[in-house]
Amino acid sequence: MNANADPLEIQKFSELAHRWWDPTSEFRPLHDINPLRLEWINARAPLAGKNVIDIGCGGGILSESMARKGATVTGIDLSKKALRVADLHSLESGVPVRYKLIAAEEMAAQEAGGFDVVTCMEMLEHVPDPGGIVRAAAALAKPGGHVFFSTLNRNPKSYLHAVIGAEYVLRMLPRGTHDYDKFITPAELSQYVRSAGLQVESLRGLGYNPLTRLYSLNNDTSVNYLMACTRPL
Template identity: 80%
Template sequence: MSTLNADPAEIQKFSELAHRWWDPSSEFKPLHEINPLRLEWINQRAPLAGKQVIDVGCGGGILAESMAKKGATVTGIDLSDKALKVADLHGLESGVSVRYKKIAAEDMAEAEAGQFDVVTCMEMLEHVPDPASIIKACAKMVKPGGHVFFSTLNRNAKAYLFAVIGAEYLLQMLPKGTHDYAKFITPAELSQDIRNAGLELHAMKGLSYNPLTQIYSLNADTSVNYMVACTRPL
């Protein structure tokens, strides 16, 4: 088996916060606030009802549960025991059924290749040592003709100012140290990794936060947070 494509410090960091995952006023408030925007964008491009879906790096299950509510059969995978326990417990409380597994994306791709209509991997690529390996695993998990969605952070001065200085230090929306700027990924780099994995990139969308109105919006500005939609050719 290959070396695990994960940073133990990153897993530990999110594990320590796991009990706060479903608190909408906690460090995960931004995830709660952007989730409806992401969910609708995914659902518009790949209607979720009746689909087999996997959320890679699912954490406490915010996106996974919301996709299940849209009628999808959802699997969530992560490497944090604590986050997965929180996700399981919340599913019991909410009555929303999601299958959670502690498994690496690459191992899941070997075990269940070509089994999913939709693969999502949000805010994870910038937390792993080898993002290209995760992208290849996602490409392997999706069925021919299926959809793959990624979100990450651009690497430029504005992204550093907004996502690190602004969000972590000035506005204190996120815990200090949440992001490592060196691991941010430009759209050109992500596009190349997507092509190398055999996927076709169809759309890219920016996600912006207005600190004055405290409102997130989807737009064409990919300079900080951005999402991409891809398909696996038939």
């Protein structure tokens, strides 16, 4: 097991892996936000013909949707069960994705500079050293390549919405899905990004309306947010 991984986090998502592609399951939020994040990525880095890697791909929701856009996609994760589900769904859907059981840091050592687009979504808040993942993502990107992250801000509002609201009140997520202490502020992520040699290009918030049950991209980064970066030429 790579040092930059929490076995309990991997176990937690592995136990739910069989429900990954059920849009009414614990993974409903991922299904609901996927069109938004996909179009946001595609608008900044058109995916057709691109070589893409999805770090922390889980069951492959984003990986497969990027492949549908015409990208050649590699999805990596440390959950064997999640990758089995991803592989099976890829076979059933006929959308080819290369899945690998490998840590981001190891993948960066093997295929440095090999990807036009690197994505790492809803994953940084689940690892012991998010800065290490950012460095690996930067290493995987080609010069001039695009790197995309999404994670959770750390402040009282995000605790209220992402933990109390989502896990206890609305029950959108299983209790214990998130550890507030591992949330990352945009300033902290920006520092990781700059230290890894990347440039921040765009920052967007992801909002949820509990009345309409709809998500939207906006300028409020106080809870969920997405960051687009580039690796300089």
